[in-house]
Amino acid sequence: MRRWLKRAQRLRVTLWTLIVPPTTWAVHFLFSYLWAAVSCAKLGEWARFPTAFAIGTVAALAVIVVSGIIALQQSRTPGDVAPHDEGTDVDRLRFLAYSTLLLAGLSFIGVVFTALPVLVLSDCR
Amino acid sequence: MSLYAQDDTALRAAQEERLRAVWKPPSGWFFRWTDVNNNRVGVWYTLTAFGFMLFAGVLALIMRTQLAVPENNLVSANTFNQLFTLHGSMMMFLFAVPMFEAVSIILLPQLLGARDLPFPRLSAFGYWSFLLGGVFVGGSIFFNAAPDGGWFMYPPLTTRTDLSGIGADIWMLGLSFIEVSSVAAAVELIVGVLKCRPPGMRLNLMPLYAWYILVVAVMILFAFPPLIAGDLLFEMERLLGWPFFDAAKGGDPLLWQHLFWIFGHPEVYIVFLPSIALFAMMIPTFAQRHLLGYPWIVLAAVGTAFLSFGLWVHHMFATGLPKISLAFFSAASEAVAIPTGVQIFAFIATLWAGKVKWSTPLLYASGSLAVFVIGGLTGVMVAIAPFDWQAHDTYFVVAHLHYVLIGGTLLPLFGGLYYYWPLITGKKLSDRLGRTAFWIMFVGINLTFFPMHLSGLEGMPRRVFTYPAELNIGWLNLASTAGSYLFASGVLVLVIDLALSPSRKKAPRNPWNAGTLEWLAHPDDEDWGIRSVPLIESRYPIWDQKNFVAKVDEGRFFLPDAEEGRRETIITSVLDAKPVSVIRLGTPSVKPMITAVALGSVFILTTYHLYLAAALFGVVTLGCVLWWLWDTAEIPEKPEKPIGHGMTMPLYLSGPAAPGWWAMFITMMADATAFSGLVFGYYFYWTIHPDFGAGFDGPGSAGPLLALACSLGSWAATVAAREMHRRGGVTAARGLLIAGAGAAAASIAAGLGSLDGLDPKANVYPAIVWVLVIWTVAHAAVGIVMQLYTLARSIAGKMDPAHDADLRNITVYQHFFALTAIVAYLTVGLFPEAGL
Numbered sequence: 001m002r003r004w005l006k007r008a009q010r011l012r013v014t015l016w017t018l019i020v021p022p023t024t025w026a027v028h029f030l031f032s033y034l035w036a037a038v039s040c041a042k043l044g045e046w047a048r049f050p051t052a053f054a055i056g057t058v059a060a061l062a063v064i065v066v067s068g069i070i071a072l073q074q075s076r077t078p079g080d081v082a083p084h085d086e087g088t089d090v091d092r093l094r095f096l097a098y099s100t101l102l103l104a105g106l107s108f109i110g111v112v113f114t115a116l117p118v119l120v121l122s123d124c125r
Numbered sequence: 126m127s128l129y130a131q132d133d134t135a136l137r138a139a140q141e142e143r144l145r146a147v148w149k150p151p152s153g154w155f156f157r158w159t160d161v162n163n164n165r166v167g168v169w170y171t172l173t174a175f176g177f178m179l180f181a182g183v184l185a186l187i188m189r190t191q192l193a194v195p196e197n198n199l200v201s202a203n204t205f206n207q208l209f210t211l212h213g214s215m216m217m218f219l220f221a222v223p224m225f226e227a228v229s230i231i232l233l234p235q236l237l238g239a240r241d242l243p244f245p246r247l248s249a250f251g252y253w254s255f256l257l258g259g260v261f262v263g264g265s266i267f268f269n270a271a272p273d274g275g276w277f278m279y280p281p282l283t284t285r286t287d288l289s290g291i292g293a294d295i296w297m298l299g300l301s302f303i304e305v306s307s308v309a310a311a312v313e314l315i316v317g318v319l320k321c322r323p324p325g326m327r328l329n330l331m332p333l334y335a336w337y338i339l340v341v342a343v344m345i346l347f348a349f350p351p352l353i354a355g356d357l358l359f360e361m362e363r364l365l366g367w368p369f370f371d372a373a374k375g376g377d378p379l380l381w382q383h384l385f386w387i388f389g390h391p392e393v394y395i396v397f398l399p400s401i402a403l404f405a406m407m408i409p410t411f412a413q414r415h416l417l418g419y420p421w422i423v424l425a426a427v428g429t430a431f432l433s434f435g436l437w438v439h440h441m442f443a444t445g446l447p448k449i450s451l452a453f454f455s456a457a458s459e460a461v462a463i464p465t466g467v468q469i470f471a472f473i474a475t476l477w478a479g480k481v482k483w484s485t486p487l488l489y490a491s492g493s494l495a496v497f498v499i500g501g502l503t504g505v506m507v508a509i510a511p512f513d514w515q516a517h518d519t520y521f522v523v524a525h526l527h528y529v530l531i532g533g534t535l536l537p538l539f540g541g542l543y544y545y546w547p548l549i550t551g552k553k554l555s556d557r558l559g560r561t562a563f564w565i566m567f568v569g570i571n572l573t574f575f576p577m578h579l580s581g582l583e584g585m586p587r588r589v590f591t592y593p594a595e596l597n598i599g600w601l602n603l604a605s606t607a608g609s610y611l612f613a614s615g616v617l618v619l620v621i622d623l624a625l626s627p628s629r630k631k632a633p634r635n636p637w638n639a640g641t642l643e644w645l646a647h648p649d650d651e652d653w654g655i656r657s658v659p660l661i662e663s664r665y666p667i668w669d670q671k672n673f674v675a676k677v678d679e680g681r682f683f684l685p686d687a688e689e690g691r692r693e694t695i696i697t698s699v700l701d702a703k704p705v706s707v708i709r710l711g712t713p714s715v716k717p718m719i720t721a722v723a724l725g726s727v728f729i730l731t732t733y734h735l736y737l738a739a740a741l742f743g744v745v746t747l748g749c750v751l752w753w754l755w756d757t758a759e760i761p762e763k764p765e766k767p768i769g770h771g772m773t774m775p776l777y778l779s780g781p782a783a784p785g786w787w788a789m790f791i792t793m794m795a796d797a798t799a800f801s802g803l804v805f806g807y808y809f810y811w812t813i814h815p816d817f818g819a820g821f822d823g824p825g826s827a828g829p830l831l832a833l834a835c836s837l838g839s840w841a842a843t844v845a846a847r848e849m850h851r852r853g854g855v856t857a858a859r860g861l862l863i864a865g866a867g868a869a870a871a872s873i874a875a876g877l878g879s880l881d882g883l884d885p886k887a888n889v890y891p892a893i894v895w896v897l898v899i900w901t902v903a904h905a906a907v908g909i910v911m912q913l914y915t916l917a918r919s920i921a922g923k924m925d926p927a928h929d930a931d932l933r934n935i936t937v938y939q940h941f942f943a944l945t946a947i948v949a950y951l952t953v954g955l956f957p958e959a960g961l
Contacts (some may be wrong), residue, residue: 014700015328022431029435032453040447041812085419087330087662092701095329095420102424110432110460117452124447 008070009077013096020067021100021107028060028111032118040124050118057115061108068104071097131681140686141656147687148240148652151713159713161245162652167231168549170252174224177259179616181215184208184266186613189573193606195594205590206273207292211266213276218300219259221396221534222345226251226310228541229338229399231549233314235643236332238323238661240654240684240694243316243784246711246753247309253721254306261729262299265292272296275588277385280370280378284362291732294363298728301356304349305724311345312791314338316784321694322702323642324683326661332641333422337402340426341395346795347434348391354802355384358896364734367885367892369806375817375889379444380809384802386437393529394433398426400537401468404490407544408472410639411487412479415665418471425471428464432457442513451510458508465501469494484637485559489540492567493532500528503578518588521581527574536566539619544637546626551648553632558622566615572608576601640665645677657682657769658695661702683768695768696784705782707766707774709759720749751914758785758930760923779930789934793941796904800945803900807893807952818890818957821883824898828879829954835872836901836946839865839908843939847932850919855926859916865939866912869905872946876902879954894953901949904942911935 011017035053039046074097079090130136150160160166188208191199200208230248234241242248265271272292274283283293318339322331358369359381368374370381409416416422435457442451472494481487503525507513516522539562546554580601585592592598635644644667645655657680663669676682684695684707692710697703723746730739761776768774780786810817842865850858876898883891915931918924924931 019427019431022428026431026434029453029457033438033450036447036449036453038812040449046447046449085329085415085664087325087327089701092327092329099420099423099427102420103428106424106428106460106463107431109463110435110457113456113460114435114453117449117456121449121452124449 005069005073009073011070011074013074013093013100015096017067018096018100018103021064021104022110024060024063024067025107025110025114028056029114031056032114036124044124046122046124053115053118057111060111064104064107064111068101068108071100071104073097075101131679131685137680137685140680141651143687143690144653144656145651147690147692148654150652156713156715159249159715159718161249161711161713161717163230163234163241163245163248164549164650164652164654166245166248166252167227167229170223170227170230170248170255173252173256173259174220174227177215177219177263178224179620180263181212181220182613182616184212184215186609188212189606189609191590192592192602194603195596195599196591198591200590202590203273204269206275206588207266207269207271209588210272210275210278210292210296211263214272214296214300215259215263216530217276217392217396218303219255219263221530222307222392223255223259223303224538225341225396225399226307226314228403228538228545229314230310232334232545232643233317233338234321234654235548235646236334236641237317237321237326238642238645238655238659239317239321240658240692241710242313243321243694243696243708244313244711244788246714246717247313250717250721251306251309251313253718254309254725255303257721257725258299258302258306258728261725262295262303265295265299270295277389278359278381280359280362280381281372284359284370284378286363294360294732297356297360297363298732301353302725302728304353304356307345307349308792308795311342311349311795312788314342315346315791316787318342319699320696320784320787322697323658323661324695324697324702324704325659326697326702328700329419330661330664332643332664333405333416333419333426334402336423337398337405337426340430341398341402344391344395344398344430344433346791347798348388348395350795350799351384351802351805352388354799354806355381355388358384358803358806360731361892361896364731365886367895368889369892371889374887375810375814376892377810377813377889379441379813380806382441382444383437383805383809386440387434387802389440390436391430391433393533394429396530397533398429400493400534400541403537403541403544404472404494405468406639406641406643407486407490407540408475409479409641409665410544410637411482411484412475413482413638414475414479416471417475417478418467419664421467421471425464425468428467429461432461432464436461439508439510439513442510443517448510455508455510459505462501462505469498482637485554485556485563486540486544486637488560488563489536489543492563493536493540495532496528496536496567496570497532500525500530500532504529516581518586519581520577520585520587523587524574524577524581527570527577531570531574539563539566542619542623547632547636547648548643548646550626551631551650552626552629553636554622554626555629558618558625562615562618562622564615565618566612569608569610569612569615573605573612574608576604576608580605635667640668642666645674654694656680657685659683683770683772685769689762689766695774696778696782698782704768704772704774706778707768707776708778708784709761709776711757714753716749716753720746720753723749747910751910754914755923758918758923758928760925760928777928777930779928780933783930783933785930786934786937789937793938797941797944800900800948803893803896804948804952807897810889810893811956818888821888821890823890823957824879824883824894824953826954826958828875828881829898829950832872832875832879832898832901833946833950833954835868835875836905836950837943838868839872839905839912840939840943840946841865842868843908843912843936847929847936850926850929850932853926855919858932859919862912862916862919866909866916869909869912873902873905876905876950897949897953901946904945908935908939908942911938 084091084094283289318335361367368376370376370378438454439458580598583598631648659682666673693707696706726742727739765773765775842861846858846861885892885895918931
């Protein structure tokens with residue numbers, strides 16, 4: 001496990017990796033919306049416990065959690081002094097990683113929020 | 126150049142002389158308007174947007190006067206419809222969004238220590254488009270021809286030509302034209318933030334304003350194109366009778382609502398985030414400390430941008446969508462409160478931790494937060510579907526949106542005006558007048574809009590030109606009207622303050638003792654932007670870096686000279702701002718203005734159904750664009766030049782390192798988004814209408830698949846041309862470009878051929894097939910122009926294997942074209958065959 005985490009620390013970080021968690025939220029959201037729209041219009045109903053929806057939600061949460069864990073590791077990259085706002089390689093890495101971690105948190109909440117109505121509502125009216 | 130060469134004052138004077146000559150603005154009563162320098166274009170842009178704001182404000186005052194007492198007859202119902210439609214449309218499209226672009230065009234190069242933005246002529250083009258489109262739309266009210274269907278123009282009221290006049294066309298075409306200029310500005314700002322930062326300004330040192338601008342510009346790319354797609358469908362229905370929103374022929378008015386609000390909700394954040402960005406610059410200055418929680422602010426900006434695209438249906442809660450869908454959007458609407466709250470807390474924490482200097486701009490900032498938070502709280506209320514059903518289309522919503530927009534956009538901009546006025550004019554505004562104006566406005570705003578919550582809950586619908594006395598809301602409306610006059614008089618005090626500014630004396634440099642780069646500006650500023658492009662080591666270099674200002678002024682950093690007599694700026698890498706090249710910038714020219722006039726003529730002539738003349742101007746526009754482009758991507762007289770400190774930078778870039786490549790990529794992202802709006806339309810009809818396409822012939826599979834094969838041939842030939850050319854095979858590359866153009870021409874023939882026998886007026890199915898095919902065919906045609914243009918560049922000696930930017934850029938276009946062709950032709954050709 002520790003070896004994996006060490007390896008995660010060395011992954012490349014860019015502006016694209018920053019938006020992985022919110023993009024996952026967006027894909028999950030779009031998927032939920034389209035699926036509800038299509039099944040309500042075409043089938044006229046929405047399953048009580050839609051399995052595919054549950055799988056999709058778990059998959060989205062998994063992607064977000066993994067990217068969050070990687071970001072957490074990277075945001076703790078040693079070197080340089082606090083408060084880590086200098087123009088060094090390590091501080092730039094820590095900044096992007098920490099921002100990704102925060103976005104992972106927000107995206108996690110976002111996905112959970114989107115999933116909640118399915119637990120409560122079950123029909124298409 | 127040695128490190129100490131800049132000690133020589135004679136050398137410095139000579140450098141300054143050269144820079145001054147290069148950046149000299151054009152003069153003459155006409156040619157002064159051909160300037161492209163960001164300082165000047167940005168100021169024109171800002172003043173024009175401010176003027177439109179005042180105009181739209183006057184419209185609101187007339188409405189408030191009409192509503193002061195029950196059953197008033199100051200204006201007719203028809204005029205009232207035009208007033209509220211134009212008020213909303215102008216405030217959104219001609220003030221809020223352009224103002225953000227205008228302010229950014231002024232500020233961004235200063236914040237980034239760049240001489241100018243990467244495409245100054247594009248900024249000028251955007252400005253002239255905006256001015257033309259704005260005058261066209263705004264002026265229509267003087268001819269009793271203004272749009273009157275509300276700022277979101279719901280069909281079928283607005284698509285039926287017997288129910289709405291030419292105003293709807295003016296809205297659609299005039300504002301489509303302005304949307305073009307917004308997308309142009311977004312391209313400019315994204316490339317500016319990503320590629321034109323000073324050396325050393327890594328992503329984590331970037332001023333937060335630049336972060337917000339990056340995020341907002343990206344949002345524009347994904348938000349505006351769906352509306353452009355909607356506008357296209359809308360005008361097809363109005364002008365040609367293709368029934369996209371006509372339920373009698375299989376269309377659906379709800380599609381417009383989807384496309385409009387996919388734009389419309391992110392739009393709220395597009396106008397809100399740049400204003401909040403001004404806070405992110407002001408608050409550290411007045412707290413005299415670094416902003417707390419820099420990554421948290423980035424989280425807030427990026428998080429808000431994403432979530433804001435999951436909110437559009439909360440404007441459509443009352444349209445009868447499945448409740449499960451409503452709940453998804455309700456959930457996202459609640460979630461967006463998190464990032465919005467985070468940034469407000471970061472600002473409060475910074476003020477708390479710092480030594481606060483209680484200045485006029487800060488007064489505006491804190492006052493606007495109070496107003497905004499009230500609007501935010503009512504926003505959380507209307508995000509809950511059952512509450513929204515009660516408050517929908519009442520004055521409660523009017524109150525909510527004005528609190529949000531005034532607190533989130535207008536007041537912060539006024540704060541920014543007080544803060545940045547010395548940067549632009551060298552003079553401070555009056556603190557006394559500023560505070561007076563603030564308090565008058567603050568009381569006025571609350572007196573105007575707070576009673577609207579109550580009148581809304583009492584049952585007053587929005588957009589009525591009068592109301593009966595029995596409703597017992599006369600006193601609430603009278604209060605609103607009184608408040609609106611108070612608010613307007615506050616704005617008047619502010620305008621008086623601005624008008625008095627020319628007679629005041631100059632302020633000292635950096636009057637607020639700020640720490641960020643833009644305050645390097647000198648009260649008697651030169652047009653060159655920055656004397657030398659600094660090396661950045663801190664988020665607040667003026668505070669933290671030793672002798673920073675003197676070093677910049679003495680030209681001790683990069684690019685202190687203009688030896689070749691060219692306007693230049695440094696291009697750096699995206700993540701770490703390592704210098705990669707020096708680019709030559711566009712100089713003053715009439716081309717942007719003429720191109721804007723030509724393109725504007727296309728839109729305006731189409732409004733009046735003068736199709737032949739419009740087509741003629743379309744050809745003129747194309748000619749102007751090619752004429753403009755012909756000077757770009759020039760092969761430099763030498764491969765590289767020194768920029769100081771022993772560094773030498775290339776003068777030519779192509780491929781993903783080049784600003785032009787990014788501009789093409791970003792433009793095509795917007796284009797692909799617009800296309801996906803049309804594709805959404807196709808599948809929307811298929812989802813909602815069980816009889817979609819029933820009884821009408823489709824295009825079959827053979828035609829679309831043939832068109833697809835030819836399109837992919839065009840793409841493959843272009844990619845092969847790029848590779849051959851790179852390896853030195855110039856002749857082969859030219860041959861491949863011709864072959865690519867031929868294949869694209871064949872794809873046009875096959876695409877149009879597949880439409881044979883389909884009558885787009887008969888039903889929405891043939892109509893949407895027509896639109897998808899025509900969109901793709903038009904892209905093939907543009908692709909041909911690009912291929913032939915590149916061929917001409919090669920033959921004219923403006924492109925060779927070491928300088929192949931044109932060919933690389935058109936290859937990016939071809940990638941997107943291939944994607945468009947795949948989606949469009951598979952949708953129209955194969956999807957019906959699937960039998961779903």
